[in-house]
Amino acid sequence: GESVGLHLPTLSVQEGDNSIINCAYSNSASDYFIWYKQESGKGPQFIIDIRSNMDKRQGQRVTVLLNKTVKHLSLQIAATQPGDSAVYFCAERRVSGAGSYQLTFGKGTKLSVIP
Amino acid sequence: SAVISQKPSRDICQRGTSLTIQCQVDSQVTMMFWYRQQPGQSLTLIATANQGSEATYESGFVIDKFPISRPNLTFSTLTVSNMSPEDSSIYLCSVGLASNQPQHFGDGTRLSIL
Numbered sequence: 001g002e003s004v005g006l007h008l009p010t011l012s013v014q015e016g017d018n019s020i021i022n023c024a025y026s027n028s029a030s031d032y033f034i035w036y037k038q039e040s041g042k043g044p045q046f047i048i049d050i051r052s053n054m055d056k057r058q059g060q061r062v063t064v065l066l067n068k069t070v071k072h073l074s075l076q077i078a079a080t081q082p083g084d085s086a087v088y089f090c091a092e093r094r095v096s097g098a099g100s101y102q103l104t105f106g107k108g109t110k111l112s113v114i115p
Numbered sequence: 116s117a118v119i120s121q122k123p124s125r126d127i128c129q130r131g132t133s134l135t136i137q138c139q140v141d142s143q144v145t146m147m148f149w150y151r152q153q154p155g156q157s158l159t160l161i162a163t164a165n166q167g168s169e170a171t172y173e174s175g176f177v178i179d180k181f182p183i184s185r186p187n188l189t190f191s192t193l194t195v196s197n198m199s200p201e202d203s204s205i206y207l208c209s210v211g212l213a214s215n216q217p218q219h220f221g222d223g224t225r226l227s228i229l
Contacts (some may be wrong), residue, residue, distance in 0.1 A: 043220035
């Protein structure tokens with residue numbers, strides 16, 4: 001079946017360095033991608049999204065890159081801070097009938113920031 | 116984004132019993148969804164809660180086990196029926212304001228079955 005997955009399940013980064021979290025997706029018809037951050041005891045929090053007609057989008061300290069040729073998505077976090085420690089999920093959207101849509105989530109990467 | 120409140124935030128239940136989880140949103144939303152997140156794992160969609168009609172279930176989930184209600188555009192419930200230890204998970208409600216916008220999540224209900 002079609003799925004979304006991640007290359008690295010865990011990532012340790014020194015405080016102040018940049019972090020890169022990767023995600024592979026297999027559904028070439030997916031048109032919308034989202035990155036979420038989940039801290040312990042909380043629900044996933046929206047970070048940034050990107051549509052399939054774009055290859056890069058920037059937010060505050062975060063950048064998402066989309067490579068449709070190889071079906072790859074990445075999240076870059078600049079100047080990583082201890083508060084960035086969390087599990088990060090990518091999600092892809094598949095459109096269903098009546099204008100609704102479902103998200104398929106990747107496995108998640110745990111980011112640990114070393115002070 | 117909408118503020119999403121789930122009740123209870125956690126519970127410990129006996130096997131064979133049922134628990135109803137509530138999801139309340141502070142504004143009307145078009146789409147509401149229920150997910151399961153097993154310990155240390157990713158999120159799996161259980162169903163889309165449709166206002167005024169039966170929920171749409173994903174493969175592997177059935178109405179008898181996870182009945183869902185959505186009486187209006189701000190509220191939904193998920194019941195976990197006849198619970199077993201395998202149902203121990205985090206159950207999350209999410210909402211979608213529009214199909215071209217991200218879903219937003221509540222903080223979930225942490226359920227343990229003894």
